[in-house]
Amino acid sequence: MSNSIVATVYSGVIRDVIDNVRKDFDENGVDVSVLGELEKLWEQKIRNAKVAPWEANGLTGEDHNQNNQNMNGGSSNSAHYMQQQSLQQIQAQNDPNLKAAASLPSLAVNNMHTNHNNEGRPQPYIKNGNIQLTAQSSPTSFPTSSDISNSTPINNQADDQKIYHQHHQNLHTMMGQQDEFGNPLSEKLIPRGGGENSANSSPLPEFTTRSEPSFVDNDDINSDLDDTDDEETNAEGEETQNIILCLYDKVTRTKNKWKCQLKDGIMSVNGRDYLFQKGNGDFEF
């Protein structure tokens, strides 16, 4: 099977990342056990996504339970797959939320649930039961107002990590800050990274969430791009899980004939991942 390499490459990446951030954990005074935890979480999640045949590589081992739990979803059915993912998210997030929101436990849980149903609404109180949080989470999770609120969360989040909850847009707003720390600004040129991530991490319905973080993490130029993108996604509904993330060497066009030379691609097709080193495309517009 041509995606058998996926598990190998992915576990290689996991190992590489874990090895290379060890020093960062040290410098931050974070215990090594947390690093181990990260590795475990990461591996579990990617396995549960069932995008690649981990079994074939003898990498399954102790994770049979998780895999079995996900059998009903069926990896080839992408709709199920998405649903399952968000279910997992909810499950995964519930525990810590309950703990964190000890002061307002029932509120927190209730809000978790209402928010899934009312996608357009702000999400108050969810994570920490912290009042300050309300002011922040509302704009970030509220699609239409998110662009206005770009700068507010950045400032507040900088020093108070508690306010950081599981929304990825926060991660990505941090990214915006990181620019000053030597990260080239042009990183922002990759517009939709945050969007997809958040769509998967947030339990909200995917098409709505996809648009929100895009507004948040990309101001100015990119928001325009994301905008069109999202409209498209919304207009055409399903099937956008089939995606290729790659680099291009060359894209040429003669009349309506397009040729592209692509490389270093990760494809997600019908719930499975495939990798390619080189890809050639010929299309007609």
Place this chain on the structure above:
Amino acid sequence: MTHYYELYRRSSIGVALTDSLDELIKNARISPQLAMKVLLQFDKSIAESLENKVKHKATFKAGHLHTYRFCDEVWTFIIKNPNFKLEHESLPVDKIKIVACNSKKPGEAENKN
């Protein structure tokens, strides 16, 4: 540190990592700053792995190019019904979206269009 694209963060392995980091941050196990470092390392690791470890070739032929867009050095295509092959194995797809960043690193990309 050389620049690497964040593009792959939206792949399944990237999403899995981001979700994991989020969980840890939520439980106050790590700081968002540290999570950023992990993600930056991920950008690097995945890019290098794809470049060095993967040898497969893919072709897409005769697809109908439904949408194309070029903005900020990023190409986005939506292809309908491509005849799509990976190492001679056909993959049936009715629609696929391609998001492609310039293979020239952003720094050098300026002179090329």
